[in-house]
Amino acid sequence: MNITEQSIHNNSSKIKRSDQEFVLSNVRLETGFVHDDSYNNSEQIVATKTAFFDLLISNGKIEAITEYNQTKEVQNKIEQADSADLVTIDADRLLMLPTLQDMHIHIDKTYYGTGWQAAPWNGSIKDMIDFEKTLIPKLLPNSQQRAEKCIELMQSYGSTFARCHANVDPVSGLKSLEHLLLALDNYRDSFDWQIAAFPQHGILYSQSESLLREAAQMDIDFIGGLDPTVVDGDMEKSLDIMFGVALDYNKGIDIHLHEDLPSGKAVMEHMIKRVKENPVLQGKTFITHAYALAMLPSQELKNIADQFAKYGIGIISSVPIGKQVMPLPTLIEHGVKVLTGTDNLMDNFSPFGTGDMLQKANLCAQLYDWTDEYRLNRALKMVTQHLLPLDDEGKQVWPFVGAAADFILLNASCSAEAVARLPKREAVYYKGKAIA
Structure with missing residues (x-):
């Protein structure tokens, strides 16, 4: 699955990948946990909720986060910016995780x-x-x-x-x-x-x-x-x-x-x-x-x-x-x-050694039998210095406005799937710049 780029205004195709503003559109973010009490009469977390968002990236940081296709805040930013250089990058529903x-x-x-x-x-x-x-x-x-x-x-x-x-x-x-x-x-x-x-x-x-x-x-x-x-x-x-x-x-x-x-x-x-x-x-x-x-x-x-x-x-x-x-x-x-x-x-x-830290989270999950949704989700912290999209209760804590625009995009439905299945990293961003 490819990341596609298209201009927002003036048919500009020029992409400024560093120290400039752009919109990362249609990206999947985790928003909470799904609970189910039908497993042996006890409640379990059985899935991770996600939704799609637009993020405004500016000068290496996340400046705004809005629901996908409801980007009034982002559009206001666009109108104030030099629209000739402002582009949108369509994430095509890829999952966004911390680097x-x-x-x-x-x-x-x-x-x-x-x-x-x-x-x-x-x-x-x-x-x-x-x-x-x-x-x-x-x-x-x-x-x-x-x-x-x-x-x-x-x-x-x-x-x-x-x-x-x-x-x-x-x-x-x-x-x-x-x-x-x-x-x-x-x-x-x-x-x-x-x-x-x-x-x-x-x-x-x-x-x-x-x-x-x-x-x-x-x-x-x-x-x-x-x-x-x-x-x-x-x-x-x-x-x-x-x-x-x-x-x-x-x-x-x-x-x-x-x-x-x-x-x-x-x-x-x-x-x-x-x-x-x-x-x-x-x-x-x-x-x-x-x-x-x-x-x-x-x-x-x-x-x-x-x-x-x-x-x-x-x-x-x-x-x-x-x-x-x-x-x-x-x-x-x-x-x-x-x-x-x-x-x-x-x-x-x-x-x-492979150089793939996500593989280390996967290895932890295999060694310690972290096979359920919740523990697979938490396993990601082993390779991100404990930075996770959701806290232990399922509240969304990342990304947030003001955070460094350091993230990866991959073809997975949630962190748990990413840890278990090790999908290809489709894109890697450091301070708002695509580096891989």
């Missing part, structure tokens, strides 16, 4: 963009660190170009934001980070990002504290860490350096934690203690992967989830499948901020 956000991805050292390459089999993180000592120099010369191809792939699937983790290590120095910054800057008009400086080879194991401190003075947002017990061999010293750098330069924290029990739990407890001591890090501290959570007894998991929620420590997951299924529903139930990311696009750790 997606990838909260954990490595695009600084990807194979993507250079043809197929599987990940080498390897049994330990330290063996992979040794492998990277020869791999990274081969990847660096073209790492900027491959990162740009990754950005374009993410955009094509509807992502307009990513938290990118960049290697900071003695092999690449700051070059991986510098190349990533160049790549992202080339998409500054169509993409948003955060950057975590990631000591992939260990803070202590590769003596990378000085590099982290140099990186912290660049345009980054988070200080990372890696398995402080298994890789660095001194949990408290490794974590204290990570926290120290973050505090010294006013950055957040996002650590990779792959460790099992008991060390994985000990790391999380020490991090809770440090964040409790430093309230400035509350809401700015994240643990990525955190596989040990899947191994905790039920009550211990609930206790640590309560502490995460109390002190604003978030969990970011790639939603792994395999021996251990992450207890994301329990974390969400206890108020923990849970976000997801694709992790990679075909690199030396995995060949399976």
